[in-house]
Amino acid sequence: MTISKKWLVTALVLPLAFGATNVMAKGGEKGNKGGHGCDVEMSKQAFKKLDLTDAQKAELKTIRQDEKASKMNNGSQKREQMQAYRQKERDLVLAADFNEQQAQSLAQEMVAQRTERQVEKLRTQHRMMSVLTAEQKQKLTEMQDKRMQKCQQKMQKKMEKKQANNG
Template sequence: MAMNKKWLAVAMMVPLTLGSASVLANGHKGGEKGQKGGQSCMMPMDGKSAFRGLDLTDEQKAELKTIRDDVRASKKAKGDSKRETMKEIKAQEQELVLAADFNEAEAQKLASSMVEERTAMQVEKMRTIHRMMSVLTDDQKQQLVEKRAERTAKCEQKMQKRMSKKDSE
């Protein structure tokens, strides 16, 4: 009986090993859609990396850290209620689309509540970015704007290159 288990284990491991070797040999880098390898064209504004390269004083660094910590604590405190709200919205959406008859008034109401939720999140994000930007001097703000413009131009070039590559295939 023990011998049968060993052979079964070997029989299962061989296809798995060969399959994983072929994936590694092909250099799999991710899915067809979306960013690959964690590369993103978006410039983060709420983390440390957005301010990298700026000559920040220790006081500015401390203030930015305080803001990030405040935001993190706020998100953590609101997390459970926000998750519950999103679950309720998703349940209502599923109920609406699975119903025998489509209720346009309910769909409008649900869509409006989804827009309100998203708007509140965007306003909070802008408030945080404003707080962080108010810590910077005018020169630092200008450097950040220039850095963002360079990154955007570089990203556009990458996108054009990818599009021309896809068109030629």
């Protein structure tokens, strides 16, 4: 295979690999929607089981609305930034020579952006948890632990089934 064909194959396969990795990170084809996957986020359904006061419900609603407004305001900016990252990735892959320094710089930018989003998510979760009483926090933690345990068991069964089919 000539070098130009190798680059062409790389240019075609790499975006597919990134896409597949993204899908797998989100829990397969179903993603994190509808209770699928091992997501133990603080959902509305979990909070409904905590016997919240009207004041707590109002405060949590305000926090969710603030988060939603923030996402709506930053959504187009994030999409544009992701498109720019994809273009930079494509440019790196299609370049005649691989530039390690540019690749490192791009990877660091992407990690910094992901870190910023994670910190914002944790800030919102902290705000939500600060609304709860100690007993409610304990109950929520127990529900999350139970869900995680159930999910791990489900994942173990899937892995065993997959190994049995391959072996």
